[in-house]
Amino acid sequence: MAAVTRLVKHSRLSAVPSFWKAMTTATASSSASASASLSSRSDLSSRSVQWVFLGCPGVGKGTYASRLSHLLGVPHIATGDLVRHELSSNGPLSHQLAEIVNQGKLVSDEIIISLLSKRLEAGEARGESGFILDGFPRTIRQAEILDGVTDIDLVVNLKLPEQALIEKCLGRRICGQCGKNFNVASINIEGENGMPGISMAPLMPPSQCASKLITRADDTEAVVKERLLVYSEKSQPLEEFYRNRGKLLEFDLPGGIPESWPKLLEVLNLDEHEEKLSAAA
Numbered sequence: 001m002a003a004v005t006r007l008v009k010h011s012r013l014s015a016v017p018s019f020w021k022a023m024t025t026a027t028a029s030s031s032a033s034a035s036a037s038l039s040s041r042s043d044l045s046s047r048s049v050q051w052v053f054l055g056c057p058g059v060g061k062g063t064y065a066s067r068l069s070h071l072l073g074v075p076h077i078a079t080g081d082l083v084r085h086e087l088s089s090n091g092p093l094s095h096q097l098a099e100i101v102n103q104g105k106l107v108s109d110e111i112i113i114s115l116l117s118k119r120l121e122a123g124e125a126r127g128e129s130g131f132i133l134d135g136f137p138r139t140i141r142q143a144e145i146l147d148g149v150t151d152i153d154l155v156v157n158l159k160l161p162e163q164a165l166i167e168k169c170l171g172r173r174i175c176g177q178c179g180k181n182f183n184v185a186s187i188n189i190e191g192e193n194g195m196p197g198i199s200m201a202p203l204m205p206p207s208q209c210a211s212k213l214i215t216r217a218d219d220t221e222a223v224v225k226e227r228l229l230v231y232s233e234k235s236q237p238l239e240e241f242y243r244n245r246g247k248l249l250e251f252d253l254p255g256g257i258p259e260s261w262p263k264l265l266e267v268l269n270l271d272e273h274e275e276k277l278s279a280a281a
């Protein structure tokens, strides 16, 4: 593996300095809690966004990571995309990767971190002021390797109750003709023990897609439950790893995107940032 240079901290994101101040007050929010005091990190002007998004299958991690990356002007880096890009661009690892993928094997940590390092270095050379990682790390070992490559500032752990996740997965539909994704589930879960309830509106297809909807064969309750169980067993040590380092921000999604997005920005203290951007647009 090529030697990896540590990423230079950029200062272009000075519009976000209030972010870390928010971290110190995040525990006051009903839907989020920072696992440790981050007040010592208040020197913001020199910091970039070097974030990791965690969340179980179906929680919408990719959607929120992608939206935030647009808002902050940093790339949303999903490891699946890195692998696909290497394969399609005939990069140096593409031959090895093609063999692994064709045999249905898992891509090793070493290959992923090598692709990721290359991507981060290229981004740094292009003047990117940070990144949002999605799908990596998944294990403590990967997190430790990642620590040697770059400094992660913050790990956002998106959460939904199991019942909401199951209903959401069971409601997924794909249009067999145009390939667009929809969700027919109308979720209304009442709050318990002082916790707020959760409502998520369906995303219904237009009439031209309605008769062509397909349900994925593995979106059954048993499969979804098993997937969540496997995820939870694997992710807990990783969450603990970042919690112990004071980097984990737990965020209980209050509903779908319309409810969750403003709340997430508020917790990250980016709500003003978005207003400024929309005012400038």
Ligand SMILES: [Zn+2]
Binding pocket: 175, 176, 177, 178, 179, 180, 208, 209, 212
């Ligand atoms: Zn369609």
